[in-house]
Amino acid sequence: MTEQIGTTCVQGGYRPGDAEPRQIPIYQSTTWKYDTSEHMGKLFDLEEAGYFYTRLQNPTNDYVAAKIAELEGGAAGMLTSSGQAANFFAVFNIAGCGDHVVASSAIYGGTYNLLAHTMRRMGVECTFVAPDCTDEELEAAFRPNTKCVFGETIANPALAVLDIERFAKAAHDHGVPLIVDNTFPTPVNCRPIEWGADIVTHSTTKYMDGHGAAVGGAIVDSGNFDWMAHADKFPGLTTPDETYHGVVYAEKFGQAGSFITKATAQLMRDFGCIQSPQNAFILNLGLESLHVRMPQHCKNGQAMAEFLSQHPKISFVKFPGLPGDKYHELAKKYLPNGGCGVVSFGFVGGRAAAETFMKSLKLAQIATHVADARTCVLHPANATHRQMNDEELAACGISPDMVRLSCGIESTEDLIADVAQALEQI
Ligand SMILES: *Cc1c(COP(=O)(O)O)cnc(C)c1O
Numbered sequence: 001m002t003e004q005i006g007t008t009c010v011q012g013g014y015r016p017g018d019a020e021p022r023q024i025p026i027y028q029s030t031t032w033k034y035d036t037s038e039h040m041g042k043l044f045d046l047e048e049a050g051y052f053y054t055r056l057q058n059p060t061n062d063y064v065a066a067k068i069a070e071l072e073g074g075a076a077g078m079l080t081s082s083g084q085a086a087n088f089f090a091v092f093n094i095a096g097c098g099d100h101v102v103a104s105s106a107i108y109g110g111t112y113n114l115l116a117h118t119m120r121r122m123g124v125e126c127t128f129v130a131p132d133c134t135d136e137e138l139e140a141a142f143r144p145n146t147k148c149v150f151g152e153t154i155a156n157p158a159l160a161v162l163d164i165e166r167f168a169k170a171a172h173d174h175g176v177p178l179i180v181d182n183t184f185p186t187p188v189n190c191r192p193i194e195w196g197a198d199i200v201t202h203s204t205t206k207y208m209d210g211h212g213a214a215v216g217g218a219i220v221d222s223g224n225f226d227w228m229a230h231a232d233k234f235p236g237l238t239t240p241d242e243t244y245h246g247v248v249y250a251e252k253f254g255q256a257g258s259f260i261t262k263a264t265a266q267l268m269r270d271f272g273c274i275q276s277p278q279n280a281f282i283l284n285l286g287l288e289s290l291h292v293r294m295p296q297h298c299k300n301g302q303a304m305a306e307f308l309s310q311h312p313k314i315s316f317v318k319f320p321g322l323p324g325d326k327y328h329e330l331a332k333k334y335l336p337n338g339g340c341g342v343v344s345f346g347f348v349g350g351r352a353a354a355e356t357f358m359k360s361l362k363l364a365q366i367a368t369h370v371a372d373a374r375t376c377v378l379h380p381a382n383a384t385h386r387q388m389n390d391e392e393l394a395a396c397g398i399s400p401d402m403v404r405l406s407c408g409i410e411s412t413e414d415l416i417a418d419v420a421q422a423l424e425q426i
Contacts, residue, residue: 006291013067060277071187075223075256083203085273086217095147097123104151106160154184157404161327168196175230198225206371209286214279223256298338300407318344341407360422375408
């Protein structure tokens with residue numbers, strides 16, 4: 001019998017043997033002790049698996065990464081210090097100076113900055129395409145040096161739903177993998193690998209932790225992408241790594257293990273964006289109830305979107321679960337049980353009305369955070385996206401009056417009453 005996702009949320013990743021701790025132990029140790037230098041040498045040669053320094057790997061992290069990999073239906077996983085680090089590693093693991101990336105323009109502001117500005121300074125160029133671009137526009141974005149395609153299952157905060165199958169096909173037609181940031185739906189609501197994505201990333205800071213307690217990220221490799229079949233495009237995986245005595249990752253670790261092994265052995269070694277084992281422990285507590293929390297987030301989001309869409313002071317509501325939403329058909333296909341609890345909307349009274357609304361909320365708290373058990377609210381043009389000009393904002397699907405409300409898991413009636421009274425103040 002295949003295990004259902006709720007069982008994996010609770011018990012996945014760490015399955016203790018006889019007389020072992022029931023809960024995942026926190027390995028609060030920077031380093032590991034070995035009896036001989038020879039033994040340690042084998043670890044440094046990647047001849048043997050094992051731990052030596054927490055800048056690269058820690059068992060607590062690996063248990064939790066294994067759970068997330070199981071949840072996504074992937075072959076291997078790793079934790080990173082943040083979602084930003086996860087997306088950076090996922091892209092930089094296969095795209096370096098002189099390479100090019102195709103990305104959906106409807107993505108998290110931090111990831112947009114990473115791809116549009118910071119990675120450009122590292123010599124990686126990015127072409128952005130609208131998530132609902134035509135097939136011709138998508139095709140035209142590719143170059144001979146394109147190394148991957150990037151998108152978000154549900155874009156934060158634009159709430160565009162990515163047509164994963166279409167983007168995966170375009171990527172595969174060009175011999176490159178599709179990387180999907182699955183932070184908002186979580187594997188409880190969508191498993192992008194089942195639709196053709198090759199690598200999945202997460203900001204575990206959001207629903208996975210779910211309690212606003214620990215910043216973190218994760219990368220899961222499906223193990224489905226055949227690096228050797230496109231060996232010339234991915235020399236980092238298919239030619240010898242001189243920093244590890246000439247190991248060829250795709251040969252030695254196979255299709256299932258090479259991507260995550262390379263990201264650990266090279267990028268963790270050199271950048272050190274490791275999640276603390278304490279945070280991994282906290283993340284795991286969140287994962288244990290993910291399948292119970294997500295339906296309540298979705299129920300609250302749906303009720304809120306329906307309430308707002310009937311309100312005379314609201315000019316638009318974005319919520320893929322709403323019939324008539326631009327992405328409703330894609331949501332029915334990819335997110336049949338609901339997507340997330342985040343609702344974006346705008347005001348008939350424009351930016352000023354948004355500001356009054358924000359000031360008047362009592363239960364919903366203003367926070368840069370999203371996807372938390374407690375309802376939180378953000379005005380992106382005044383916060384996360386304030387470094388963007390109006391043109392860049394529009395490309396990300398954000399207007400100056402747009403507010404992003406992240407419905408928590410409180411009682412639905414109380415959340416709607418709070419929003420109703422704040423709307424009265426406008
Ligand atoms: C928050 C977020 C990130 C960045 O994650 P951090 O953990 O804050 O670094 C990346 N992608 C999406 C979709 C996010 O919501």
